[in-house]
Amino acid sequence: MSVFVHKHSRVIIQGFTGQHATFHAEESMANGTNVVGGVTPGKGGQTHLERPVFDTVSQAVEETGADVSGIFVPPPFAADAIMEALEAGIGVIVVIADGIPVQDMVRVKRYARDRNAIIIGPNTPGIITPAACKVGIMPSHIYKPGRIGVVSRSGTLNYEAVQQMSALGMGQSTSVGIGGDPVNGTDFVTVLRAFEEDPETDAVIMIGEIGGPQEVEAARWAKANMSKPVVGFVAGVSAPPGRRMGHAGAIISGESDTANAKMDTMEELGVHVVRNPALIGETAHRVFS
Amino acid sequence: MNIHEYQTKELLKGYGVPVPGGRVAHNVDNAATVAEELGGERWVVKAQIHAGGRGKGGGVKVASSLDEVRQFTDQLIGSHLVTPQTGAGGRLVQRVLVEQACDINKEYYLGLVIDRGSQRVTVIASASGGMDIEEVARATPEKVVRETVDPAVGLMAFQCRKIAANIGLKGKQIHAATKLMRALYRCFRDQDALMAEINPLAEVNGGQLMALDAKMSFDGNALYRLPAITELRDFDEEDPKEVEATGHGLNYIALDGNVGCIVNGAGLAMATMDAISFHQGKPANFLDVGGGASPEKVGNAFRIVLADPNVKIILVNIFAGINRCDWIAEGLIKAMQDQQIGVPIVVRLAGTNVEKGAQMLAASGLDFIMADNLDDAATKVMATLGGQGS
Numbered sequence: 030m031s032v033f034v035h036k037h038s039r040v041i042i043q044g045f046t047g048q049h050a051t052f053h054a055e056e057s058m059a060n061g062t063n064v065v066g067g068v069t070p071g072k073g074g075q076t077h078l079e080r081p082v083f084d085t086v087s088q089a090v091e092e093t094g095a096d097v098s099g100i101f102v103p104p105p106f107a108a109d110a111i112m113e114a115l116e117a118g119i120g121v122i123v124v125i126a127d128g129i130p131v132q133d134m135v136r137v138k139r140y141a142r143d144r145n146a147i148i149i150g151p152n153t154p155g156i157i158t159p160a161a162c163k164v165g166i167m168p169s170h171i172y173k174p175g176r177i178g179v180v181s182r183s184g185t186l187n188y189e190a191v192q193q194m195s196a197l198g199m200g201q202s203t204s205v206g207i208g209g210d211p212v213n214g215t216d217f218v219t220v221l222r223a224f225e226e227d228p229e230t231d232a233v234i235m236i237g238e239i240g241g242p243q244e245v246e247a248a249r250w251a252k253a254n255m256s257k258p259v260v261g262f263v264a265g266v267s268a269p270p271g272r273r274m275g276h277a278g279a280i281i282s283g284e285s286d287t288a289n290a291k292m293d294t295m296e297e298l299g300v301h302v303v304r305n306p307a308l309i310g311e312t313a314h315r316v317f318s
Numbered sequence: 319m320n321i322h323e324y325q326t327k328e329l330l331k332g333y334g335v336p337v338p339g340g341r342v343a344h345n346v347d348n349a350a351t352v353a354e355e356l357g358g359e360r361w362v363v364k365a366q367i368h369a370g371g372r373g374k375g376g377g378v379k380v381a382s383s384l385d386e387v388r389q390f391t392d393q394l395i396g397s398h399l400v401t402p403q404t405g406a407g408g409r410l411v412q413r414v415l416v417e418q419a420c421d422i423n424k425e426y427y428l429g430l431v432i433d434r435g436s437q438r439v440t441v442i443a444s445a446s447g448g449m450d451i452e453e454v455a456r457a458t459p460e461k462v463v464r465e466t467v468d469p470a471v472g473l474m475a476f477q478c479r480k481i482a483a484n485i486g487l488k489g490k491q492i493h494a495a496t497k498l499m500r501a502l503y504r505c506f507r508d509q510d511a512l513m514a515e516i517n518p519l520a521e522v523n524g525g526q527l528m529a530l531d532a533k534m535s536f537d538g539n540a541l542y543r544l545p546a547i548t549e550l551r552d553f554d555e556e557d558p559k560e561v562e563a564t565g566h567g568l569n570y571i572a573l574d575g576n577v578g579c580i581v582n583g584a585g586l587a588m589a590t591m592d593a594i595s596f597h598q599g600k601p602a603n604f605l606d607v608g609g610g611a612s613p614e615k616v617g618n619a620f621r622i623v624l625a626d627p628n629v630k631i632i633l634v635n636i637f638a639g640i641n642r643c644d645w646i647a648e649g650l651i652k653a654m655q656d657q658q659i660g661v662p663i664v665v666r667l668a669g670t671n672v673e674k675g676a677q678m679l680a681a682s683g684l685d686f687i688m689a690d691n692l693d694d695a696a697t698k699v700m701a702t703l704g705g706q707g708s
Contacts, residue, residue: 306593307596
């Protein structure tokens with residue numbers, strides 16, 4: 030089955046006729062993704078990449094039965110586009126934009142409550158189930174079908190881990206970039222739960238970053254709920270302490286969200302922690318075989 | 319993006335947060351005029367820099383005469399104020415805030431922040447205001463009150479009353495605090511703030527609550543819709559190299575090591591630094607060239623990294639997704655030809671168009687040390703540095 034997207038996913042692209050959206054939609058289609066149409070307000074009725082263009086997401090869903098949307102609109106318009114997709118009943122919404130105002134995402138998450146959709150991103154390369162469905166901007170050729178789930182905050186570090194895996198012959202069931210923003214659509218726990226429930230995933234690689242409680246919460250959840258092994262890495266051991274003006278952020282996070290503190294806690298909770306990012310693949314290979 | 323205290327107070331005053339009477343002054347005469355117009359017998363002269371801990375650093379002085387206002391202003395303006403947050407060099411003071419002094423009965427703490435845990439705005443308050451609020455939170459977390467704001471309805475009055483009562487406010491103060499907190503939240507929401515802090519929130523003579531110090535920072539991604547805030551940006555308070563980098567679409571942070579790093583993506587940039595550190599090396603900087611790195615962008619990245627005299631070697635680590643290795647290679651070759659690069663360069667390329675990029679570098683005849691993967695790159699950096707005897 031893989032998680033969130035698979036070969037039966039019916040994908041639309043919001044901001045379909047833009048230059049980047051066009052490039053990446055073509056690339057996704059060439060890699061087997063079922064792109065059924067797109068949305069560009071004002072261009073409804075036209076055809077783009079031999080697919081229909083709609084003015085609204087609701088029309089697109091009605092006409093094509095789309096259940097996944099890749100949002101390629103610029104950051105100032107992204108929150109509106111996500112809410113439009115939610116309202117139209119899209120189940121998996123992938124938001125590529127980097128630079129959405131944080132409070133826009135706070136409102137989006139409130140709007141998304143009880144709507145039963147998965148929002149992937151923002152500030153993500155997207156999601157890929159190799160050789161079946163790709164919604165995003167990652168280089169497809171580095172991903173290979175397999176049985177390991179990958180979830181990361183960073184995009185390029187996701188590529189790094191995947192290439193290390195591929196070099197050792199390990200493929201991916203699905204790779205999910207949850208995005209690097211402080212307020213994002215989907216947290217690690219949600220993705221771990223999906224991987225745990227997916228019969229086609231045997232193990233998971235989780236790649237975090239400094240800041241926020243997500244990685245530790247995920248490790249805690251995994252200890253209580255997961256039967257599949259998890260290899261973890263947190264980037265930012267050598268990052269300088271942030272320059273900040275007030276104390277409010279520090280009061281919220283305490284000293285628990287440095288990279289080392291998070292990796293120490295994850296290790297105590299049973300995650301196989303890699304301390305050297307160059308050895309993510311090697312460690313996964315050792316732990317999973 | 320940060321702004322000065324006097325700017326924050328003007329902004330908050332517009333939303334109805336009580337602040338002491340005061341104005342900014344750029345020179346001694348100016349300061350004396352402000353004090354005279356404010357009236358009273360005592361004034362506070364506060365250095366305006368974008369760093370906390372000004373009180374500890376001697377940047378806040380109480381004057382009992384207009385002569386003292388002049389004297390303190392003269393001492394502060396033009397000096398480099400060192401606080402626990404500025405680093406040893408301190409920060410040049412270019413203006414002071416002159417305010418009416420108040421008699422303080424009690425000091426509270428009030429802050430608003432985007433909480434990554436709840437993914438919402440959280441209000442934090444404490445009866446223990448003043449300087450060491452982080453210590454209070456660590457040692458006695460029960461003395462810190464929190465309320466999470468539902469963005470659909472905003473910060474509700476009942477939540478403010480709860481906070482006020484829990485930090486020990488009584489009677490009319492509960493209503494005054496409620497009004498103040500809701501005004502602060504409105505400002506936070508309207509102006510896309512990431513952090514707002516009133517510390518201390520003081521109970522002054524007569525029982526009135528007043529924001530004696532205030533700090534706010536704003537979401538750089540929202541500046542397109544915040545023209546008034548954008549105008550308040552003070553480039554003198556920012557590292558000129560970081561400002562230059564931002565102007566070129568690069569994200570640069572200077573560090574104190576000797577391995578210059580040029581990487582795409584913040585996560586990979588951090589991991590590259592981590593890999594160097596894992597091999598006992600020291601990164602000289604964090605630099606993310608971002609997506610769509612044109613040859614010019616790569617050239618600018620080299621210029622900025624090499625402006626740091628500590629840099630003994632440069633590691634270029636690119637995993638191209640929306641980037642393309644051939645663009646990066648073109649930029650590398652051009653930088654080597656155009657700039658005086660006297661240090662070895664280790665290059666690791668991967669992802670989109672990697673073969674083409676590697677061929678271009680090989681065909682250039684220039685002296686790049688090629689690495690196959692991240693581990694190989696970090697190893698070669700350390701071996702080359704070791705060979706130099708540094």
